[in-house]
Amino acid sequence: MVSMASMLTQLQTKLAQASQYMAKHGGARYKQLLEQNKQYIQEPPTIEKCQMLANELFYTRLASIPGRYESFWKEVDYIKYLFKNRQEMKLENAGIGVLFGLECLTWFYVGEIVGRGFTLTGYHV
Template sequence: MASKVFLQLQGKATQASRVVAEYGSSYYKQVLEKNRHYVQEPPTVEKCSLLSKHLFYTRIASILGRYETLQKELDSVKQIWKNRQALRVEDAGIAALFGLECFAWFCAGEMIGRGFTFTGYRVSTLLSFEDAGPSEFGYRLQGRNRRETVSPTGDGRKKPEADDYT
């Protein structure tokens, strides 16, 4: 069963590589020719450095406009807050849903940052110092707050400390 799936996958990969080999270079040339007016001539390191400086200072120049926009948005929120007695239930519901969506995106980012876990950071994978050499760090974390001392002889043996759970 697994070999049949593997052969199907291999056939699809071979077919995709043929399509890319046949049409990839012509597509690349077509896109490059269509957008030639965006290409800087000559394409040198100095030109790239100049363009990056242009981008950097253009972004800095746009900060003032962004700040003014932020001030306008904050003023409108303050105005709504002052007139909150006239606020409709629909508007409050939309604002609550927006806040909930922001919180959900925050939680999703936290889960991604934790390595796609729901409960917490995997400290044992973050603080494993085995590759650093024997007794260079003295101990490493194992599991949930369990500390083991690294053997100073470098033979790979690890002995648990008397106070395993700190």
């Protein structure tokens, strides 16, 4: 079993390597990233401009809620229709629905495990 001290030493080594890499290549990578994405940069790049864009994003998303709400209820109505007429449903569509449900359930369980710190029982060893 690996001791905590050796794990801490390994972590410190990895952090030192990452820090050295960023010190050596970080500036060039930063400039390259900005150059590749310059079409997304708003001028002037100030705090006020960033705040204005954050407000635009927030209120645009807020304004999109009624449309998303309507789309949600259309989907619910379609599911109700499918259940009402399930005799006409093809096996392929039912299989896709079951697989989608299993995928959602799996992501829920994975999220729960991650939320508990990657433990299956909830207790840390």
